[in-house]
Amino acid sequence: MTERRDFKGYFGAEPAPNWPNDARLAVSIVVNVEEGAELSIADGDERNERTYEIREEVIGHPDPCMETHFTYGTRQGYGRIADTFDRFGAKATFSTCGRAAERSPWLLQDAVARGHEVSCHGWRWERQAEMARTDEAVMIARTHSAIERACGAAPVGWHTRSAPSVNTRELLLEHGGFAYDSDAYDDDIPRMHNANHVILPYAFDTNDMRFSPGGGFVQHRDFSDYVIGAFDRLYAEGARAARMMSIGLHLRLIGRAGRIKGLEDVLAHITDRPNVWIAQRREIAAHWKGLAT
Template sequence: MTFQTPDRRDLRGYFGAEPASCWPEGARLAVSFVVNVEEGAEFSIGDGDARNEPTYEIREEVVGAPDLCMETHFAYGTRQGYARIARAFEGVGVRATFSTCGRAAERAPWLLRDAVAHGHEVSCHGWLWERHANMARAEEEAVIARTHDAITRACGVAPVGWHTRSSASVNTRALLKARGDFLYDSDAYDDDIPRIEGTHVILPYAFDTNDMRFSPGGGFVQARDFSEYVIGAFERLYAEGAGVARMMSVGLHLRLIGRPGRIAGLEQVLAHMTSRGGVWIAPRREIAAHWAQTQGQRA
């Protein structure tokens, strides 16, 4: 006898019944650029954290003492990287989502105010740049509230989106829904199509079309490595979008793509995408709101 228990994981998704494209003005593809703002929110003994962040341009964790090398690698993002990325967006009229850690917002409110002034969205990326997988429910609830409040104070606009570094906890989405002020989260990597649970939208994110692959061992070295891969993914999704709904996420980091040897990769991607018709490039809040409006009744 074979026993089958309910599966907590949805491995089927839209299989065999993908929704038709519904993007504004008949666009075949929705594209979201997400700029992760983590500078000042990375683990740092110098800031009173229990350890230092080991992931940056090199893999060499300092244990038991402040890591001034690591701290200045992160600081490059706010001191130089942001300006290059912002200019690249402004040059082609693209608006993005700046996914921001709460402690980073407290330390660089001027950066977020500038992003908002240029029409970009600022969303939540945790208080610190950390995983939530092992957080107790009450602790995580407090972290979400603290992050939301910090970003609201810093930029004067309440955030409506959330994305956890790497793994969320089993409680994250339920806590976001319970608050009632989050429209969407991006804690999913399993699709090229958004979905909705009640009124809460889940926007898929991606680690492959992401400048994190410039990190050691990630596979990207030259600017063209990034642009060729991202453009290749774009072209495939654009073609598929002729018949079904497709969304693409491009993940960026101030301290990574903002380097002088890499920024051309982003510029090439932007030039390619904006030269094509039938592409809707928008902040995630607008993509989520549109999906909720047009697809919510099917949930």
């Protein structure tokens, strides 16, 4: 049969370290902005989101408990996270749902004013695997436009919640406004899809989503211990081969008062090491594309 998956990747031929200023590791911090884009019957959606601080779905009726758990992210979580980035001089990528951008444009405008990137994360907070091709194309264009309106600049990156469809990457290329996507979890090194489009792998392990019920993180140190361990290993490997690390955050998760110290400890550790490039994803994509041309 025709092979549709690449199991080998860079094995046996990993690219040498090549980051700016002789950095041994590129670190990408991604803040997922999903608040207001979660499925909610009160907003006219077909069902309520079931993944938040507890695992419970209200069926057939509005769920203000779930909604207020999400709203905590914009009301309190964002400020703590943004101020932490400022203290450590870290620039991040805010991966944002289109409906969230329409509801909280002030948040994205503040993030841009602080020097961060804003990228696309779908219209609603939902997977795309089951979407019809034409519906998905409309959704991608709608998301891109909403973020451009909110920020005053066109986004260049895309990341799907969980599973993209078999058409997603092709539709991004057809749209023409995207330089990269993050719909891959299979490497610690970027790669080119074609001459103009970069795939930047993302990660679910170095991610505060593991604070969700059953995810394994409970105390703030659970997050920092794991992420620092991954950083140290990739930093060591970065002496001989190109390495990129993704750290995934959510306003309503790491932004909680009992968890924010985990992010503070991670950034203190990373910024204490020489030769580390903390970069927006668009910067990493542009650099990698430049190496390929």
